[in-house]
Amino acid sequence: MDIEEVSTPALCADLDYLEWNLQTMAERVPGTRLRPHVKAHKMTQLAARQHALGHTGFTCATAREVLGLAEAGLGTDLLLANELLDPLRLSAMARCDARVTIAVDSEETILAAHAAGIDECVIDIRVGFRCGCEVEEAPFLADLARSKGMNVRGVMGYEGHAMGVVDLEKRQDLTHRAMERLLSAHELVGGDLITGAGTGTHLINTWVNEVQAGSYVLMDTAYTSQLDQPFKQALFLQSTVISKAKDFVVCDAGLKAQGMDHGNPTYLDGEIMFCSDEHTNIIPTTPLQVGDQISLVPAHVDPTMAKHEILHLVRGGKVVDQWNIDLRHW
Ligand SMILES: Cc1ncc(COP(=O)(O)O)c(C=O)c1O
Structure with missing residues (x-):
């Protein structure tokens, strides 16, 4: 029609532009170094395209996103990059056909995840924006999770306060300072994952080993004001x-x-x-x-x-x- x-x-989405964006990001942040955030599009059909390009792990904001990806057979490695206390949703995630890792930043979130049967987590560090614990609290939380038998896969820190800054130098500076906190926490916690970043910092954040960008596929006018975005x-x-x-x-x-x-x-x-x-x-x-x-x-x-x-x-x-x-x- x-x-x-x-x-x-x-x-609506311009399919040629969407495909250009997928390809461009896959070249800049290839394979599993990109853990696309599905909250920015909320579609299993688009997630399947990202998976086919080699981005086999996903970042999620809600239990619904985790469960939907698992049902679609895209559950290789799902990170709920968000704190969750709801026992029903947590146990549904623990039962689903996927590898599920959850962000935790308090005793309460660790105990809730453990009680529901989730056995992998990252310690979410407050790097200047939203959720997360202080760097000094991270080793205590990691020890608590490990004492419950959970696998602590590393640390997460999302520098959301840097993401929309149009001035590149300022964005770089904010990102650097945020990542200093994340790396300090990682030294105390250990684990393989240092996960964070987004579309606005996908290249300038060289400290993380996973980039959680989401908006790049469809884009919006807030991001198009950043001239360095391709x-x-x-x-x-x-x-x-x-x-x-x-x-x-x-x-x-x-x-x-x-x-x-x-x-x-x-x-x-x-x-x-x-x-x-x-x-x-x-x-x-x-x-x-x-x-x-x-x-x-x-x-x-x-x-x-x-x-x-x-x-x-x-x-x-x-x-x-x-x-x-x-x-x-x-
Ligand atoms: C935890 C987390 N990681 C990554 C992102 C992705 O950012 P963007 O959509 O700007 O690429 C967001 C977005 O809000 C987020 O909340």
Whole structure:
């Protein structure tokens, strides 16, 4: 079908750009040095392509992502890079057909994982952003996990506060300082894994031995503002103009169709006024009529994916495939 025939708002990806991004990252961060984060796309069909390129381990943010990858036969080495206390979800992960490793940063998270039957973990270190323990607490937590019979595979530290920094030197500096903490913790904890990093630091973070990048496949406008990124903007949101005023038009993709935490979407041929629940008001540069279709580029890929059920793959103006966003929810 032609792209104009899809029911809008419709989440779409340019298949050529998506494939370019997969290939480009596989050349820059080959094989198992990349542990792609599936939270950025939430699709087993796309994860299978990453797996086929040699990235056989995955990073996950939710139990649903772990269980869905395992069901799809992609469970070679799954890291839940997130703290989890829910006994039901933990035991479902322990039972699933996959190698499952979990991030822990407290006695509580270790005891919950152990009680549910999960036997491998990484110690999550706070390197300046979100979860994680202090460096000094890491050896105590590693000893506790080992005393329960768990395999401590190493350390994790995600430098999320560096990821979106446009200035390269500043991003490098923040990453370096964060990784000094992670390496100190690794000396105390041991294990093979030093895992962290993302799209914004995939080359400049030379301290980790695993890169957890996710956004690179589909991209968003927050990342395209970083000029050092070679990835193409694959994701877009197809929308219909449903109303027209003297100075602006209104289209049918609002904030319920895309993540807004990184700001407004971009419309290449005009200026976004604002988004509301089901609508976006736009001042177009080239006049638009009611019924015209337009493409918006979301500012943040991860929450945008979580709001849709299907991704339409587009090539040459035609929808050539549809992938289920089957790892949604928790
Ligand atoms: C723990 C962790 N690792 C890696 C990433 C991947 O980052 P990106 O999608 O920017 O590549 C994220 C994203 O938030 C994350 O939370």
